[in-house]
Amino acid sequence: MYELIHVKGNSYYIQSPAKIGLYKVSDEEVVIIDSGNDKDAGRKVRQVLDREGWKLRAIYNTHSNADHIGGNQYLQKQTGCKIYAPGIEADFTNHTILEPAFLYGGFPPKDLRHKFLMAQESECEYLTNENIPEGFEIINLPGHFFDMVGFRTPDNVVYLADCLSSKATLDKYGIGFIYDIAAYIQTLEMVKEMKADVFVPAHADAAETIAELAQLNIDKVNEIADNIVRILSESQNDCGEAVCEKKTGLTFEAILKKLFEHYNLVMNFEQYVLIGSTVKSYLSYLKDQGRITASFDNNMLIWNKA
Secondary structure (H helix, E strand, O other), X not given: OOOEEEEEOOEEEEXXXXXXXXXXXXXXXXXXXXXXXXXXXXXXXXXXXXHHOOEEEEEEOOOOXXXXXXXXXXXXXXXXXXXXXXXXXXXXXXXXXXHHHHHHOOOOOHXXXXXXXXXXXXXXXXXXXXXXXXXXXXXXXXXOOOXXXXXXXXXXXXXXXXXXEOHHHHHHHOOOOOOOHHHHHHHHHHHHOOOOOEEEXXXXXXXXXXXXXXXXXXXXXXXXXXXXXXXXXXXXXXXXXXXXXXXXXXXXXXXXXXXXXXXXXXXXXXXXXXXXXXHHHHHXXXXXXXXXXXXXXXXEEEEEEO
C-alpha cells in the first residue's frame, strides 16, 4: 500500500484505498490528485515525495468526500501547497462539517463526526482552467457527488475519481453511494465512449479500456432502481397486514430495510446515512421518471409503484 506506480510519461498514482494521482510538472515539482483518507495517508504521501526528492506544488481534489481530502490539511501544513476543488466541492472542503450534515439531513451526531465522513478542514480555492497544470484537461463527472471532476494529463492518462467501481466492489457492497442518479448514468454513458491511453479510477484497477466496467456500473444502477420498484409493487399486492386495508405503499424506512435485507447489508450509523441518502436519490430519480409516486397519509410520506 502507498506504492508509487508509474503509468506513462510524467503520470503516476500512489496505490491506496482511494488511488492518489500524481503528475510531475518539472524535475523537482509535482501535483497530486486527491490526498487520501486522513493525516496518516498524507504522511505516507509525504514520505513518497521525500524519497523521490519532489516538492508538492498543489493538490487537485476531484471531489470533497473525506476519503479523498483527508490528507489535505497535513500536506498543506507541511509543504505550503495550494489546494483546488471544483464548485461546491471546494465549499465542502473548506467546511467539512457539511458532508455529515448533508448525509444526515441535520446536525450530525458524534457517531458521524469522524474522519471517515468529516475530514480536517483545509484552505481550498475554486478549481478553474487557469490554475491547472499546462496541458491538463478538467473532465466534469457529476453524479457520485455534486461537482466531481476527473483529469486528463498531457500523457493522455485519465483519472476518473469515483465515477465507477470495480466488479468486486459492486458485488461486495451491493449499493454504492450516489448523489444524483440521472447525472451518474449520463456520466457513465460519456465515460463509455471516452478514449485514453490509460484510465485510473480511484476504486478500480488502472486499465487501457473502461467501457465494459462503465456498463457494469450502469447495469448495477438499473438493477437497484428495478428492485425498488419491485419492492413497492410487492407491497401493493400484499394486503396481509391490516395497514394495507387503508393504504398501500411503503415509507422510506421500510424501503431501506427491505433493500438492506436484499443485499445482505448490516445497518449502522454510517450505512444508514450513506445508503439512506442514496436510496432517497433513487426515489427522486424514479419519481421524476414517473415510475413511482409519493403521497402523504397520516403524516407519513408513502411511496407507491405508479
